[in-house]
Amino acid sequence: MRFSKGFLLGAATAAHQVEGNNTNSDFWVMENLTHSHFAEPSGDACDHYHRFREDIDYLKNAGLNAYRFSIEWARIEPEMGVFNETEIAHYAEVLDYCIACGIEPVVTLHHFSSPKWLIREGGWACEKTVEYFSRYCQYVVERLGDKMHYICTMNEVNMGLQLASIMERILKNMGISLQVGMKMELPKEQLAGLLEQAAAFGVADPRDIHPFMSQATKETDKLIMRAHAAARAAIKAVNPKLKVGVTLSLHHFDVLPGGEAYAAQEWDKEFMHYLPVIGQDDFIGIQNYTREIIGPDGSLPVPEGAETTQMGYEYYPEALEQVVRKVAESYKGKLFITENGLSTSDDTRRVEFIHRAITGVKSCMADGIPVVGYTYWSLLDNFEWQAGYAKTFGLIAVDRSTQIRKPKPSLLALGSYAPVTA
Ligand code: BGC
Secondary structure, eight states: OOOOTTOEEEEEOOHHHHSOOOTTBHHHHHHTSTTOOSSSOOTTTTOHHHHHHHHHHHHHHTTOOEEEEEOOHHHHOSBTTBOOHHHHHHHHHHHHHHHHTTOEEEEESOSSOOBHHHHHTTGGGOTHHHHHHHHHHHHHHHHHGGGOSEEESSSOTTHHHHHHHHHHHHHHHTTOOOOTTOOOOOOHHHHHHHHHHHHHHTOSOGGGOOOSSSOOOHHHHHHHHHHHHHHHHHHHHHOTTSEEEOEEEOOEEEEOTTOHHHHHHHHHHHTGGGHHHHTTSSEEEEEEOOEEEEETTEEOOOOTTOOBOTTSOBOOTTHHHHHHHHHHHHOOSEEEEEEEOOOOSOHHHHHHHHHHHHHHHHHHHHTTOOEEEEEEEOSBOOOOGGGTTSSOOOSEEEETTTTEEEEOHHHHHHHTTOOOOO
């Protein structure tokens, strides 16, 4: 059954993962080191920078009406304080094309990648970044703000804390507990990699490298919230009508007896403690891929025999409904599902995932939860960060040797829910 009129249904991408040649970004630096820990560099990606019209056409032809994509800070401000009007003109074209196709653009202003210069200046651990980020947001909105309604300032503001938890868990499993001031001997290869990275960013000590996608501390987590609040204020000062929010990576916690306290603590870390700031936003971007089972000693591995995705996550589309319900208990604004999906080479599993996930969304809406949109991750098979191109999340396959696109049946499956127009 189709969504009713006004619902926003479509797919999402992020600039660095699809555009190609994001040469002034921190990721470009990290991918191209001799000792890079990336499976491969992003290179031309899906050449979406030049092929965005074709890609947006696929959305339109499937009957979809929303496209979430990001504007790349490293293109707009390739050097500190130097803004590039040609790149603004490029994104104006993308936005105009969406509008001409009847597609609502949902714009993310920062999706993991940052300008290389920002890392040299201290990155996401430096107070000045709050000002740099809001200056960039203001610049974009002054020029492009009248072509959009929805803005996500940042993607997955809780990613840093999640990465820190993962690291803590790995070390715990290895029997290591880190104490402040403790020194660890790094393997030679790893040390060489860190020194190479420091030289490439122009910082003296590798410990001073703080990209957005790195382990957060309580302090850097707060800094990201300050950056969001400052950006929101800057955007609203230009155009108070713009709807501003952030996106969060959220798990559904299935709690076994005895795991309640741990689960509550995790939910606080993942979501609740952000509420004083994001509670003032116009909407929240919910991003969910799977569930986590929590026992008395914490997070448990994927159950034996359960189906998993290429990422190793449990195949569990019902997690989305549970997360939406949980968020709605304490968040009173509008809910936008800005990412949900899976990586698989078997598109029939994606088709089923979409049907089951959307059934859950509809059930939430039937209960009065104000979900305003759903953008599947991702429109295209694209650059999955450290994992490179092997993980395929897309509704459309991309042959990167020719850049030829091939829509998968899942694109039509999503399109079968296209909101009615009359
Ligand atoms: C990120 C995307 C990423 C996706 C799949 C989300 O956390 O926003 O950039 O590709 O998950 O792993």
